[in-house]
Amino acid sequence: MATKSAEQITIDLLRPLSGISGRWVFAVAVLAGVVVAALSAFFYQVYAGLGVSGLRTPVFWGFYITNFVFWIGLSHAGTLISAILRLANATWRRPVTRCAEVITVFALSIGATFPIIHLGRPWLAFFLFPYPSERGIWPNIRSPLLWDFFAINTYLISSVTFLLLPMVPDFALVRDRAEGVKKKIYGVLALGWTGTPKEWHRLETAMHIMAIAVIPVAVSVHSIVSWDFAMAPVPMWHSTIFAPYFVAGAIFSGIAALILAMALLRKFLHLEEYLLPIHFENLGKLLLVMSLLWFYFVFAERLTTWYGNESSEMTVFWTTQHGSYSPLFWTMVFCNFLIPFPFLAIKKLRTITGTAIASFTVVIGMWLERFLIIVPSLSHKYLTYSWGTYRPTWVEITITAGTFCAMALLYMIFSKVVPIISIWELKAGQHLKTQAVRLVVKSSEAGAD
Amino acid sequence: MGHQWGMAIDLDRCTGCEACVVACHAENNISTVGEDQAALSRAKHWIRVERYYEGEFPDVTVKFMPVFCQQCDAAPCEPVCPTFASYHTSEGLNGQVYNRCIGTRYCANACPYVVRYFNFYNPVWDKPLHLQLNPDVSVREVGVMEKCTFCVQRIKAGEVQAEAEKRELKDGEIQPACVQSCPTRAMVFGDLSDPESEVSRLARSGRSTKLLGELGTRPKVNYLPRDSWHGNEIG
Amino acid sequence: MPSPPVIYGLFADPESADRGMNALHRAEIKPKKIVVMSAEPFDDYSFAKMDHHTPMPWIAAAGGVVGGTCGYLLARLTQVAYPINTGGMPIVAAWPTGIVTYELTMLGAVITTIVTLLITTRLPNWKSKLYDEEVSNGKILIGVLDPSDAARAEIENRLRGAGAVKVKATNPHH
Numbered sequence: 001m002a003t004k005s006a007e008q009i010t011i012d013l014l015r016p017l018s019g020i021s022g023r024w025v026f027a028v029a030v031l032a033g034v035v036v037a038a039l040s041a042f043f044y045q046v047y048a049g050l051g052v053s054g055l056r057t058p059v060f061w062g063f064y065i066t067n068f069v070f071w072i073g074l075s076h077a078g079t080l081i082s083a084i085l086r087l088a089n090a091t092w093r094r095p096v097t098r099c100a101e102v103i104t105v106f107a108l109s110i111g112a113t114f115p116i117i118h119l120g121r122p123w124l125a126f127f128l129f130p131y132p133s134e135r136g137i138w139p140n141i142r143s144p145l146l147w148d149f150f151a152i153n154t155y156l157i158s159s160v161t162f163l164l165l166p167m168v169p170d171f172a173l174v175r176d177r178a179e180g181v182k183k184k185i186y187g188v189l190a191l192g193w194t195g196t197p198k199e200w201h202r203l204e205t206a207m208h209i210m211a212i213a214v215i216p217v218a219v220s221v222h223s224i225v226s227w228d229f230a231m232a233p234v235p236m237w238h239s240t241i242f243a244p245y246f247v248a249g250a251i252f253s254g255i256a257a258l259i260l261a262m263a264l265l266r267k268f269l270h271l272e273e274y275l276l277p278i279h280f281e282n283l284g285k286l287l288l289v290m291s292l293l294w295f296y297f298v299f300a301e302r303l304t305t306w307y308g309n310e311s312s313e314m315t316v317f318w319t320t321q322h323g324s325y326s327p328l329f330w331t332m333v334f335c336n337f338l339i340p341f342p343f344l345a346i347k348k349l350r351t352i353t354g355t356a357i358a359s360f361t362v363v364i365g366m367w368l369e370r371f372l373i374i375v376p377s378l379s380h381k382y383l384t385y386s387w388g389t390y391r392p393t394w395v396e397i398t399i400t401a402g403t404f405c406a407m408a409l410l411y412m413i414f415s416k417v418v419p420i421i422s423i424w425e426l427k428a429g430q431h432l433k434t435q436a437v438r439l440v441v442k443s444s445e446a447g448a449d
Numbered sequence: 450m451g452h453q454w455g456m457a458i459d460l461d462r463c464t465g466c467e468a469c470v471v472a473c474h475a476e477n478n479i480s481t482v483g484e485d486q487a488a489l490s491r492a493k494h495w496i497r498v499e500r501y502y503e504g505e506f507p508d509v510t511v512k513f514m515p516v517f518c519q520q521c522d523a524a525p526c527e528p529v530c531p532t533f534a535s536y537h538t539s540e541g542l543n544g545q546v547y548n549r550c551i552g553t554r555y556c557a558n559a560c561p562y563v564v565r566y567f568n569f570y571n572p573v574w575d576k577p578l579h580l581q582l583n584p585d586v587s588v589r590e591v592g593v594m595e596k597c598t599f600c601v602q603r604i605k606a607g608e609v610q611a612e613a614e615k616r617e618l619k620d621g622e623i624q625p626a627c628v629q630s631c632p633t634r635a636m637v638f639g640d641l642s643d644p645e646s647e648v649s650r651l652a653r654s655g656r657s658t659k660l661l662g663e664l665g666t667r668p669k670v671n672y673l674p675r676d677s678w679h680g681n682e683i684g
Numbered sequence: 685m686p687s688p689p690v691i692y693g694l695f696a697d698p699e700s701a702d703r704g705m706n707a708l709h710r711a712e713i714k715p716k717k718i719v720v721m722s723a724e725p726f727d728d729y730s731f732a733k734m735d736h737h738t739p740m741p742w743i744a745a746a747g748g749v750v751g752g753t754c755g756y757l758l759a760r761l762t763q764v765a766y767p768i769n770t771g772g773m774p775i776v777a778a779w780p781t782g783i784v785t786y787e788l789t790m791l792g793a794v795i796t797t798i799v800t801l802l803i804t805t806r807l808p809n810w811k812s813k814l815y816d817e818e819v820s821n822g823k824i825l826i827g828v829l830d831p832s833d834a835a836r837a838e839i840e841n842r843l844r845g846a847g848a849v850k851v852k853a854t855n856p857h858h
Contacts, residue, residue, distance in 0.1 A: 005822075006723070006724075006822040007821065007822055010820075010821075010822075130758060130762060136765065136766055137766045137768075138762035138763070138765060138766060139762075140768075140770065141759045141762070141763055141777070141780045141781065141784055142770060142771075142773055142777050142780050143780075146780070146784070147780065147783045147784070147787075150755075150783070150784050150787040150788065151783075151787050153791075154787045154788070154790055154791040154794075157791060157794060157795070158790070158791070158794045161794065161798050165798070165801070168807075169723070169724075172820060173723065173820045176817040176819075176820035176821075177820070187810065188808075188810065191807040191808035191809070191810070192807055192808055192809040192810045192811070192813070193807065194721050194813070194814070194815045194819070195721045195722050195723055195724075195819055195820075196719065196720060196721055196735075197720050197722075197725075197726075197732040197733070197734050197735055197736070198734070198735035198804070198805060199805045199807070200722070200724075200725035200727075200732070201725070201727070201735060201736050201738070202738060202740065202800075202801050202804050202805050203725075203801065203805070204725060204727070205738055205740050205741070205801075206740065206797050206798065206800070206801040209740065209741055209744045209793070209797045210794060210797060213744075213790055213793050213794050213797075214794075216790065217787075217790045220783075220786065220787065220790075224783065424723060424724045424725070427723065427724040428724045428725055431698065431724070431726070432728070435728055
């Protein structure tokens with residue numbers, strides 16, 4: 001990347017914050033409309049009862065839990081990529097970290113609404129909170145749902161702060177260039193940041209500690225979410241592979257979401273000089289690795305199931321392989337592996353467009369994967385008389401569409417209010433590069449003497 | 450050790466008449482859900498008669514058995530409930546505390562017998578059926594899980610009566626609604642901790658087997674299948 | 685609190701800022717009175733190597749221990765307070781207690797880190813203080829707080845000599 005002056009970087013990356021176009025307003029209006037529809041569907045469900053959804057005996061979890069797992073999984077993008085790349089000191093990460101951390105925070109927030117949306121009596125959701133109730137009873141720590149409560153809240157707090165802390169110097173930057181009310185608002189957000197070495201050093205130390213802390217948290221979160229299924233004696237749920245399978249799947253869907261977000265940002269915010277083909281290449285390679293890993297897990301799980309030939313498990317196995325869920329299953333395999341593979345493995349195809357296409361299919365495929373983990377197993381439990389089906393209603397479909405639109409909406413608003421690329425980190429990377437070049441020149445000059 | 454309630458079902462006597470299903474609805478204030486909801490398999494039959502057909506006409510055999518909450522000693526529905534709505538009582542029953550239930554439905558997913566039912570809507574009794582509601586049993590609102598309780602209200606009533614009369618409970622004195630209504634007396638209810646009770650006797654019989662016992666749930670219902678059913682297999 | 689009296693130079697690049705810092709050191713200005721500000725961290729330059737000692741990692745670890753203890757106590761005491769048999773599992777089950785302990789350990793470490801950050805940097809602090817908006821234009825500010833009247837001229841010369849683009853001073857009788 002051609003070294004840019006600090007001033008140029010500031011101008012380019014602050015440009016999205018000034019002014020909104022008619023196109024943006026229209027897009028936001030449409031997205032907000034769908035979100036409002038989703039909220040209305042939810043309130044209707046609270047009013048009328050969960051009967052308005054497609055849930056039934058024995059499939060008591062359907063679209064809502066699919067969305068829950070999907071969005072929590074997607075949230076592993078940012079913090080994991082951002083944290084891991086920070087610790088590995090991968091210099092190409094600098095324009096990517098905030099895009100990724102934003103995905104994490106918003107996806108996690110969206111995912112965390114579903115434990116409330118899917119409740120039979122959501123107005124009593126506070127029963128999950130450990131507080132000294134007058135009944136003297138506390139929540140049941142033995143339940144994986146309680147582990148969810150602690151894990152998701154820990155992850156949410158960690159990733160929100162991991163996002164907000166490095167935003168403070170950039171808020172200071174906006175504050176200094178703004179006027180009037182805007183200056184006041186960003187002044188408050190900047191916390192009075194002046195940029196002394198002490199502030200910088202403390203900030204970087206804090207970010208380093210949090211990068212180390214957030215990785216085991218992220219791994220634990222999706223392991224715990226997977227244990228919502230693995231702890232129950234349901235055919236093809238009660239398996240030890242669930243925790244690593246889910247964590248790998250989460251990282252997989254997260255990287256795909258990140259690539260998609262970056263591709264869209266690059267196009268609509270004109271960040272062609274900052275989100276470069278090399279970023280998409282590198283992330284594309286990571287996505288390829290995760291795609292192979294995903295395939296490995298699916299293969300290992302299905303081989304052991306098939307070889308073990310336990311009758312209840314085989315029922316679920318065949319219903320996804322050949323039976324009524326097979327169209328979805330094979331679509332998933334196509335979307336997660338067969339279509340992305342050429343786009344990611346062949347260097348010529350591993351372009352921005354190529355990786356974006358692969359990422360799009362992966363997002364679809366991973367949503368289908370969550371659905372196919374939940375519903376076929378619940379439909380075919382041990383007593384054949386109790387087998388059932390599931391079909392979502394408009395309520396579940398609207399709420400699902402609402403979450404995707406909410407994600408896009410939040411992202412669009414965020415990128416207009418905060419620089420989506422961390423300006424100070426980019427500048428720091430630039431001068432580290434020029435410093436390195438200078439040292440190389442110096443040492444070669446010294447060697448020449 | 451206190452009472453450990455259990456049941457024995459003699460499948461040789463069961464005719465599949467479903468009187469138990471109707472009696473359970475009447476005793477426990479279980480509403481019917483209507484034709485459309487039943488088609489969506491949302492009916493709340495705490496006890497249901499499962500039917501399995503084998504063979505081609507005219508050589509068809511039908512196996513049927515009543516399935517209801519097995520009050521498992523190692524119930525998978527209990528540890529997963531985040532609010533302790535599903536818990537184990539000291540008398541060996543799986544209790545469902547409606548007031549604690551927030552409707553996560555995890556218990557229903559964990560139950561291998563699929564004997565837990567959810568109130569997808571508020572229950573409705575068309576007049577004049579509302580006059581028939583049992584005052585000893587609560588009415589569950591929308592969003593709450595429910596299931597067979599071994600008619601715990603009758604158990605409690607029997608225990609209270611025996612205590613008031615300062616005597617022990619007699620075997621067969623407490624009968625859940627299904628047991629009481631069974632015309633062939635296929636269902637027996639009693640105290641498994643009393644080796645002389647009828648249910649203990651039947652549990653010791655060579656025909657006695659547990660439904661999905663291999664899952665380790667330690668259910669309290671002993672099924673005595675017909676010998677003609679390939680030995681002691683059921684289902 | 686009005687900003688304290690100060691003389692500072694604005695440097696266009698880190699090399700000249702280094703020279704400016706060295707010039708101030710040679711003038712035997714006390715390090716406590718030297719103030720530096722920049723729009724990006726310059727960890728590899730000597731002028732920015734001040735105030736780098738922090739026990740933050742240890743404090744974060746201590747916060748983790750506190751969090752973990754809280755998690756263990758929460759899990760244990762709440763289960764013992766109203767012991768309910770579920771599925772034959774122990775009242776205080778080891779693995780779930782471990783999971784809750786672990787999560788609250790990580791949460792403790794994270795929250796402690798943030799609190800330590802805010803306390804040691806004394807942020808948020810929205811009161812008016814020493815700052816120059818040129819800093820966010822990429823200039824590096826190096827200055828001397830509360831300079832004695834006699835030294836003012838010398839400091840200004842040294843800063844200019846090191847390559848300061850601009851030298852500003854605030855009136856001591858503000």
